[in-house]
Every structure is written in C-alpha cells, then in structure tokens.
Amino acid sequence: DAGITQSPRYKITETGRQVTLMCHQTWSHSYMFWYRQDLGHGLRLIYYSAAADITDKGEVPDGYVVSRSKTENFPLTLESATRSQTSVYFCASSDRGRITGELFFGEGSRLTVL
Amino acid sequence: AQSVTQLGSHVSVSEGALVLLRCNYSSSVPPYLFWYVQYPNQGLQLLLKYTTGATLVKGINGFEAEFKKSETSFHLTKPSAHMSDAAEYFCAVSENFNKFYFGSGTKLNVKP
Numbered sequence: 354d355a356g357i358t359q360s361p362r363y364k365i366t367e368t369g370r371q372v373t374l375m376c377h378q379t380w381s382h383s384y385m386f387w388y389r390q391d392l393g394h395g396l397r398l399i400y401y402s403a404a405a406d407i408t409d410k411g412e413v414p415d416g417y418v419v420s421r422s423k424t425e426n427f428p429l430t431l432e433s434a435t436r437s438q439t440s441v442y443f444c445a446s447s448d449r450g451r452i453t454g455e456l457f458f459g460e461g462s463r464l465t466v467l
Numbered sequence: 468a469q470s471v472t473q474l475g476s477h478v479s480v481s482e483g484a485l486v487l488l489r490c491n492y493s494s495s496v497p498p499y500l501f502w503y504v505q506y507p508n509q510g511l512q513l514l515l516k517y518t519t520g521a522t523l524v525k526g527i528n529g530f531e532a533e534f535k536k537s538e539t540s541f542h543l544t545k546p547s548a549h550m551s552d553a554a555e556y557f558c559a560v561s562e563n564f565n566k567f568y569f570g571s572g573t574k575l576n577v578k579p
Contacts, residue, residue: 384565393476395557395571396511403565411566443510449564454499454518456559456567458510 356380359444359459367467372431374462376444384447385427386411386456387419389440396443402427403449434466469494469560473570481578486530486545488573490558493539500541501559501567502532511557517541528552553577 357378366372378385383404388396388411398411400419408419416438418430431438441463445456474489492498499518503511515526522534528551532543541558558570 386567388569393571395471395473396569398566398568401566412568445511445567447564447567454561454564455501455513455516456503456511458503458512460510461508 357444357446357457357459359442359462361462362460363463365465365467366434368435369433372434372464374429374431374442374444374464376427376429376459378425378427378444378446378457380446380448380457381424382446382448382457383424384449385421386445386447387417387427387429388443388445389413390443390461391440399429399442431464434464436466438464439466440464469498469562469566469568471558471560471568471570473556473558473573475573476571477574477576479576479578480548482550483547486543486548486552486575488543488556488558488575490532490541490543490570491539492541492558492560494560494562496562497536498560498562499564500532500534501561502526502530502541502543503557503559503569505555505557505572507554514543514556548575548577550577550579 386401387399402408402421444459502514517534561567
C-alpha cells in the first residue's frame with residue numbers, strides 16, 4: 354500500500370529557477386490538493402483538482418502552476434521561484450466523502466529558495 | 468467563505484493532565500469538521516472527524532471532540548496527556564469535501 358508519495362523530499366534552488374514538485378497517489382482518489390505550510394499560517398491551499406484535467410485555484414495560487422493529465426499524478430510547478438515560496442509543501446488526496454471523507458497527506462517536500 | 472480559528476499557538480500541559488485544544492469555525496452551511504495531528508517532519512494524520520450524527524466523536528489515541536453548532540466550536544480533548552501526544556494539531560473544516568480549510572495549528576508540549 355504505497356499511498357501518496359512526494360518527491361523530492363528536500364530541494365534547494367535559487368531565485369528565478371523553475372522547480373517541479375511531484376505527487377503520486379495509488380488509491381485512484383478523484384480529488385488531489387497542494388498545500389503550503391508556513392509558521393503562523395498553518396496550511397494554505399494552493400491548488401486542487403477534482404479529476405484529471407480539472408484544476409482550480411485555492412487561497413494562494415499566485416506563482417504556481419499545476420496539471421493533472423493522469424488521475425494518480427498532480428505535479429506542482431514554480432515557474433520562477435521566489436524567496437517567499439520557501440516553505441513545506443504537502444500533497445493530499447481525497448475520495449470526496451464517498452468512503453472516508455478525509456484527506457490523506459504525503460510526507461511533504463521542503464523547498465528552500467535562496 | 469470558511470475559516471478556522473485555533474486559540475493558542477502553543478499549549479503546555481503536564482503528563483496526566485487534561486488536554487484541551489480549541490477550534491472555532493465559520494461556515495455558511497453545516498460543515499464537516501476534522502482534527503489532524505502532525506509529528507515532526509511528517510505529514511498530517513487524521514485524529515477524528517465529524518460528518519453527521521453524534522456530535523461527540525471519538526478518535527485515535529484517546530482523543531475526542533464535540534461539535535457544538537450554537538458555539539461554532541469543535542474543541543479537542545483528551546482526559547490524560549501522554550508524552551507521545553506532543554505534536555502539532557490542526558483543526559480543519561470542509562463544506563462538501565472538495566476544499567478543506569485549516570487553522571494555524573496548536574503545538575502541544577507535554578511536560579514530564
């Protein structure tokens with residue numbers, strides 16, 4: 354039972370570079386989410402996806418791009434990284450209440466932008 | 468719009484003491500409510516959830532929470548803290564399972 358996996362777990366990059374964080378889930382959950390976690394802010398929703406080829410903005414989408422060509426993958430791209438995007442990023446999936454109604458989280462990707 | 472407020476970014480209790488972590492929410496419709504726990508360098512794990520039915524819900528590790536609609540609250544409690552409960556706890560709300568909104572988190576410290 355692989356669950357939901359994120360890669361890389363740790364990444365250091367420089368301002369202006371493009372970075373892609375990968376997320377893969379094995380449950381065939383329809384919904385997938387990207388959150389960022391920052392001290393004092395908890396988790397804030399960046400983007401979410403209801404199904405393949407359907408994505409929508411969350412609370413803090415600026416500077417991020419997502420795609421979902423396959424149900425199991427939901428990559429997050431920072432097209433031109435900025436220092437303010439230094440954060441821990443969590444991918445999550447959900448069956449939207451059909452069975453459990455909860456979010457299942459990956460272990461996170463810690464991104465540092467220098 | 469939904470929002471979640473967790474009072475107290477840090478809570479410290481002695482081992483064996485009552486744990487009370489507060490969560491208030493705002494929602495235009497009856498919400499679904501969740502508590503998650505995060506241990507260092509890990510993702511979040513579900514502790515418990517309220518969707519429908521009984522307003523007092525029990526979760527893992529002896530935690531429970533009560534949904535009080537009149538107070539728009541969903542406080543998390545545990546009668547007797549254990550050292551292993553030290554972690555960060557997040558309250559979350561969702562109206563229809565398509566978006567989940569989280570509070571800013573409460574770090575629980577358990578003193579021996």
